[in-house]
Amino acid sequence: MMSQSNSEYDPIHYSKKAIGPPPAHYTCYRCGKNGHYIKHCPMQMDKSVEAPKPIRTSKGIPQSFMVKAEPGTKGAMLTSTGEYAIPAIDAVIV
Known part of the structure; x- marks a missing residue:
């Protein structure tokens, strides 16, 4: 009875180790x-190549403040809209 009640909590049921190829939607960060x-x-092996920086988006900042x-x-x-902008408060400082 004890082994049956604990079988659900065995680590093999919740292991997060990636096995096999990644899913089609996975992108290397x-x-x-x-x-x-x-x-x-x-x-990772080639330290001379610099990883591209992700493009930041201005979500939540009103267009009038950009x-x-x-x-x-x-x-x-x-x-x-597809244009680049900086917050107006940062533009005053720079």
Whole structure:
């Protein structure tokens, strides 16, 4: 009776270890490509290649508080219209 009541809590039922290839929707967060987990990323071995920085989006910030900017500007975010902008308060400081 005791072994049956504890069988549900056996670690094999809740192990999170990735087995096999990743699902089709999985994207490696280091290189941004599909087909491998981050543990097996080819960029992990090659330290000379810098990982691309993710593009920040300006979710939750009203358009009236944003000032248009160039894509390379420090703190530039992608707006819902597809343009780059920085918050107006940061534009005053810079």
